[in-house]
Amino acid sequence: MSYEGKVVVVTGAANGIGRSIAVAYAAEGASVVLADIQEAEGAAAAAALRQEGRNAVFASCDVRKEEDIIRLIQETVQEFGRIDILINNAGVSRWKSPYELKLEEWDDVLNTNVRSCFLAAREAARHMTELGIPGSVVNISSTRAVMSEPNSEAYAASKGAINSLTHAMAISLGKDGIRVNSISPGWIETQDYESLRPEDHQQHPAGRVGKPADIARACLYLTHPDNTFITGANLVIDGGMTRKMIYEE
Template sequence: MKRLQDKVAVITGAGAGMGRLGALHFAKEGAKVIVTDVDEESGKSVVKEVKDNGGEAAFIKTDVSQYEEVEAAVDFAVETFGTIDIMYNNAGLAKDGNVLDIDLEDYHNLINIDQHGVLYGIKAAANKMKDLNVKGVIINTASTWGIISYPNNIAYNMAKAAVIAATQTAGADLGAHGIRVVGTAPGTIKTDLLDGFSDEEVEGLFDKHMRKDGIEPQRVIDVVTFLASDESDAINGVVVPVDDGYTSFKG
């Protein structure tokens, strides 16, 4: 039996990066996947990849900063595959900015996606799960920078700290309905997001991990898949660091 056999999962921001990897891996583990993204071309490309590998998937264009669109994606999952078991609030963006000079438009845009988008995903999925009496799981993407703040990233740090608080609070709010809310706090992942950093900055970030290296993206998705599965049934209301000791290493 595959770990997510016949589960229905909605993944936000699944057109590229970690979301794409999550969609492919969830499908490999037996889930039926709703791919959501603001980029229609990339989202449909991921659906094709899933299907080419023998999985089941469908796409709906979704801007997570708009609650109605997130709610529509959840409704689409039920219309397409009959239910929703897993909500993976993965969509997000990164934008540096010092508190003294951060552009406020950039600030609001990041908060709308990284913070409000997660709340919208929790709310829409939880209400649908409650209505359908589904004992589902909601997985949020936080960050080590929501635990240990990193300079010159005021909006991102704030948003990810809020995701951690939302995970804890929503877990308590939804426990009575049998719905789990969990999350991951990845360390420095080896993705193209590092392209915006100098080689010296990347080396410095890697050096904060216990084994002095970045995190392979698949290792994060392995933890997300575990949290989505019944194997993690006793885990609730917490964000799991996937950071090779970044948040505990003081060396």
């Protein structure tokens, strides 16, 4: 198992993509901290991994709060003695007309999605540097950073900011041996995959809608200790959807 001895923190790990990422690292031998604001679901996810013989713990964390993020990273180091990998996955969305979107809703999306990435990466990097660990950070962005549907202004802005933050921090932290990359998922079905229609799959050049495991495998690739030449990159995982031209007939 290639991640034996590594310690991984995944935010937004109670469900969906975050949980799949945590499961993937645990299966590769890593010790995983599943952080989430949803305590019942997060604790259950960690317990399920422990029942499989994996090393996993749950940590309650509201990534909108700086003090929660600082505590999350500190407690991880206290528990495991190190932190090697941070996956910034936590996020929210608000689908509202720009005429109706309230300032506090805008701030909530930006604070949850992008400010948390900066704060968590900053705190993790401090410990990685102090411990002399060549760490790795992956920020989960979205293809909505470069393409949009109506009423997605706050979400799109936050994901565009994540892409910019990623390459900026890759430059700032590179001297400390820390790599920072991002992943932009396209349509990743986290609920009932079997209920998807044939036309849902057909609009993807890959022939199918994405699954959370597709993003988890991308995280494993970006953070692998052999891939030290990859930093400041944004990996688009969307089945080719953003490359497909659509003409109205």
